[in-house]
Amino acid sequence: MTANPADTSLWPAPHATGAVDATVHVPGSKSVTNRALVLSALASEPGWLRRPLRSRDTLLMADALRAMGVGIEEGVGPNGTGETWRVLPAGLRGPATIDVGNAGTVMRFLPPVAALADGEIHFDGDPRSYERPLSGVIDALRVLGARIDDDGRGTLPLTVHGGGALDGGPVEVDASTSSQFVSALLLSGPRFNQGVEVRHIGATLPSLPHIRMTVDMLRSVGAQVDTPESGGEPNVWRVTPGALLGRDLTVEPDLSNAQPFLAAALVTGGKVLVPDWPTRTTQPGDRLREIFTEMGGSCQLTEYGLQFTGSGAIHGIDVDLSDVGELTPGIAAVAALADSPSTLRGVAHLRLHETDRLAALTKEINELGGDVTETADGLHIRPRALHGGIFHTYEDHRMATAGAIIGLAVEGVQIENVATTAKTLPDFPDLWTGMLGSDGA
Structure with missing residues (x-):
């Protein structure tokens, strides 16, 4: 597969020099x-x-x-x-x-x-x-x-x-x-x-x-x-036919878009607070609390929001993501930095998303020195020492944020067309650099 040749701009993914400690206000779902x-x-x-x-x-x-x-x-x-x-x-x-x-x-x-x-x-x-x-x-x-x-x-x-x-x-x-x-x-x-x-x-x-x-x-x-x-x-x-009522609705933060920021805490051994995380929600992103805890972090849901803390270690995971497929790119990025292999299952349908996400993740992580293979319904990821390079996004917002996660731990990663994150997460580059602070962490 090839990246869109029209999108040639490259964004140097910030490299973390220490543990993050930030509050990130994630836009609405x-x-x-x-x-x-x-x-x-x-x-x-x-x-x-x-x-x-x-x-x-x-x-x-x-x-x-x-x-x-x-x-x-x-x-x-x-x-x-x-x-x-x-x-x-x-x-x-x-x-x-x-x-x-x-x-x-x-x-x-x-x-x-x-x-x-x-x-x-x-x-x-x-x-x-x-x-x-x-x-x-x-x-x-x-x-x-x-x-x-x-x-x-x-x-x-x-x-x-x-x-x-x-x-x-x-x-x-x-x-x-x-x-x-x-x-x-x-x-x-x-x-x-x-x-x-x-x-x-x-x-x-x-x-x-x-x-x-x-x-x-x-x-x-x-x-x-x-x-x-x-x-x-x-x-x-x-659904029974009938009139719908006009409501006054406050939109929850997009929990799936919180993923890269929680991942930053996991990857750097730091902590990130996401304000207004709902105590009850149907958003698939809420499962990040469970998945990223299993991969080495811990979380606390308070009246202020969700505080997620990394332990300094990242563990591999064997997980069925069929209900939360949109989280796969970010989980794959974290898994590529783990201390043991991971298997991500139940996501064959990702081949029909914004891009073929399984093929794209395999190609881009492997071109940075990784060892990812596609399975019938997912990915198998064996961690390897990664190096810098261009991470193509295929006009897919979640590919861009996955590349940014890897860039925290790997110097020299350049994200092609990071502007594609505007699909669901406006101002991602500013939010990302703001989380890291002026000194990179």
Whole structure:
């Protein structure tokens, strides 16, 4: 695989000269922000989002909803800051053209919304978005009554011919490649005439916590949802038709984006405090507390947030990451610096993410002197003495932060196109250097 030749800028990854000791305010969750935007746009009354994430993916979502007629006002509200968005639902309408970038939430969550619009909604995006699976959403929407033109590709670009409403009802979907197929149908389900019954028929279902997040957020705005966990059938989710309420929602910090900062404490034997870490959450990133503790750290959840402390040692791990696949690049980076081998399992679906993350991690770590091999569903990592070099990112934000983690312990690592972190973590370079301090630690 090759890196994008257009992105040739190199960022010298800071090398830590001692143990970090920092407080890092992690921006809001992308997953929560984009789900909240969709639910607020479909509500029957205005709502507020406080501390929303402002990143490429969330701004693409906001702009897409605006293009369909939804009002999203920034910088209004009681505190008068730019950290508050007011969402004003309106009659969804076309024609409109939606740029999804390379955002899975935008390309998958919005076609069902577009089916409720009155008019044509055209979807397009970055070249990589054409390669990401979308047939689960397209085929399901057709079963539910939508008209979609995709020239039989099952991918972008495509056009949804919105009819102002959608019948809904029961549908089968194979979400083995992305749990977002299920979430996409559930989020708009309350607005379908018959609601929706989504039956997953695939062999595996990755990232189940993200479906739980979708269900929790639906219930918080008044939707009735039956799930396998609430006594329903296995792999079946039912959403009853009904009006959604406008809510005043404060977005949690993005726990997955906290990963590189917690990793910094682990790698340098230091400590990092992440304020406002929730005591209860459906975010997959919360599992970092368990995984990074097993790899050699310790953590304490207090009223101020999560304090994570490294012990000065990094241990290998054998772990199933099927529910938290997005954490794989950062865990692989830490594992490459450990004192024993690691096996990361259950993440074959990462080959279909922003890039083929398994191939990319193998290539980039090995080119720094590592010993990583791909397995059928993950990676096997044998720690080796690493050296400096260029760490390519393939326009993947989590590859960039993985390279930065390695750079803490290995001098001379240069991250190609670190700006790709703006997808979900704006100002990452400034946050990273701020954590390290002016003297590098």
